[in-house]
Amino acid sequence: MRGLQQVLVTVSATIGAGACIFNSADPPPVDADTSIDAPVADAPVADAPDLDADAPRDCGIVCGCGDACVDPPLPPGASTCQTILKDRPGSPNNRYEIDPDGDGGEAPVYAYCDMTTDGGGWTMVFHSRMLNYEPPEKIPYNIKVPALLEKAKETLIAFRRVDGSIIEKSNTWPVDWATFPLIDPWRKESPFSATGAIAREMVSVGGGTPELRNIYFGHSTFTASMCNGVWDDSIRYGRICIEGTTAPFYSAWAYPAGDNCTSSDRTHLAHPCLPTDATLPGRYFSIAVR
DSSP: OOOOOEEOSSOOTTOOTTOOOSOOOOOOOTTOOOOTTOOBOOSOOOOOOOSSOSSOOOOOEEOTTSOEEOOOOOOSOOOSHHHHHHHSTTOOSEEEEEOTTOTTSSOOEEEEEEOSGGGSOEEEEEEOSSSSOOOSSOOOOSSOOHHHHHHOOEEEEEEEOTTSOBOOOOSSOOOOOEEEEOOTHHHHSOGGGSSSEEEEEEEEETTOOOEEEEEEEEEEEESSSSTTOOEEEEEEEEEEEETTSSSEEEEOTTSSSOOEEEETTSOOTTOBSOBSSTTSOOOEEEEEEO
């Protein structure tokens, strides 16, 4: 693979011509109000910046001085975010070039790496690029390298800001991230592709003690408005949630209306992913593996 390159999210104003910037927006302040009850805007929803596209970029690190510089080469075998973190402890959350199937396989791809949550080393395979999906059939993973999912053992789901950072649980945002063993059907297709399924796995919410929980995923509709509603395949609607927890409850992504983002122990209705206040972060559902 080509030498691994890291692209910083924010850069100095002194960058010379030709430098690359993928996302110059700073994340909101830590104490920003991300209230789940924030009202919804009627304005059209813009797509999120591309954090994990396959297309290669020829961009190096930007030094603190503002000059472009070359990233020191990593040891061979930087196949995932987890191997990068092992070879270079302390690597920050960012986009990196990875090569899941090694030399001679598919071309390297760029992926967003979460290097801090639950020990880090997570490769993000899905980050919702819009706040109102209405797919004709299936929503694929953003990264389409089978070897990555074949080797992965764990899954992390979370609501993130547009820059990839997790919106942490707070007094005004009652949703936490969750981890669980990678469900076998998710290795071949994203959970959005299922009609209506339930998996039972040991789930850790916010880094807590793992407990056996039902995970619901698929593009069908369901009875009632809670995570554990019975599947009904009469229309397309969509949900991903973990019953009886404060893990993400992402719904309505297969229906022509704004998507809903809340916690799995609440009704999914009236909790939009898009706040009206432009200073508040949109809530983008994500899936990462390691």
